Amino acid sequence: MDKVESAKKAAAFRAVDNHIKDAHRVGIGSGSTVVYAVERLAQRVHKEGLKVTCVPTSFQARQLIVNNNLILSDLEITPQLDVAIDGADEADNKLTLIKGGGGCQLQEKIVAAAANLFVVIADYRKNSRVLGEQWTKGVPIEVLPMAYRPVQMKIESKLGGKAILRQAKAKAGPVVTDNGNFVLDWVFDRTHDWQQVNQEIMMIPGVVETGLFVNMAKIAYFGMEDGTVKEL
Numbered sequence: 606m607d608k609v610e611s612a613k614k615a616a617a618f619r620a621v622d623n624h625i626k627d628a629h630r631v632g633i634g635s636g637s638t639v640v641y642a643v644e645r646l647a648q649r650v651h652k653e654g655l656k657v658t659c660v661p662t663s664f665q666a667r668q669l670i671v672n673n674n675l676i677l678s679d680l681e682i683t684p685q686l687d688v689a690i691d692g693a694d695e696a697d698n699k700l701t702l703i704k705g706g707g708g709c710q711l712q713e714k715i716v717a718a719a720a721n722l723f724v725v726i727a728d729y730r731k732n733s734r735v736l737g738e739q740w741t742k743g744v745p746i747e748v749l750p751m752a753y754r755p756v757q758m759k760i761e762s763k764l765g766g767k768a769i770l771r772q773a774k775a776k777a778g779p780v781v782t783d784n785g786n787f788v789l790d791w792v793f794d795r796t797h798d799w800q801q802v803n804q805e806i807m808m809i810p811g812v813v814e815t816g817l818f819v820n821m822a823k824i825a826y827f828g829m830e831d832g833t834v835k836e837l
């Protein structure tokens with residue numbers, strides 16, 4: 606396993622070991638780091654007999670839960686969660702996050718907001734002093750398909766930078782989220798007050814959700830290059 610994968614795994618295993626207890630209701634994030642969190646959760650459920658109920662943040666997360674024989678629920682049946690564990694594309698020192706590299710930011714934010722504790726797991730490449738230092742692909746913004754053009758224009762004129770319609774590979778057209786929406790990746794050209802910018806973007810008609818997670822994460826685990834895990 607290469608250094609980055611080992612770092613993801615170390616962070617994910619540490620978070621599950623530190624925060625998941627018997628009878629917990631757990632939000633399961635999306636992305637490649639979360640795969641290791643579910644692996645560890647499944648080990649503990651099947652070896653230690655923990656009873657844990659899992660709520661997914663995407664189709665991918667749902668499949669992970671089902672394929673690992675974990676108990677699957679949803680926010681209708683389980684509207685309050687003890688812990689949500691998720692990855693991030695970038696996290697600054699105050700744990701302001703950019704999420705949605707996989708296009709799952711809407712359900713990820715809803716599930717994180719339903720949890721008493723939101724825990725971030727990531728490898729060392731995601732830990733920045735300020736947002737934009739490492740993640741250059743911008744802030745993912747989920748938009749209603751019919752509104753993407755005016756939203757794109759409003760974001761660029763109000764906030765600067767570029768809001769790029771995310772395209773599927775092999776020129777198959779725009780990426781469509783699990784919720785049937787498009788994603789604009791807003792590549793910003795300066796540092797902002799992220800809370801204020803998040804509110805400004807959310808006010809634009811047609812915007813469904815942003816990948817800016819401000820004041821949501823309580824703790825983050827970063828797997829480091831040297832094999833240690835840094836806690837923030």
Ligand code: 5RP
Pocket residue numbers: 634635636637638639691692693694703704705706707708709710713
């Ligand atoms: C998906 C996400 C992911 O959590 C984020 O992209 C990090 O992914 P990975 O763990 O693969 O680096 O927000 O929408």
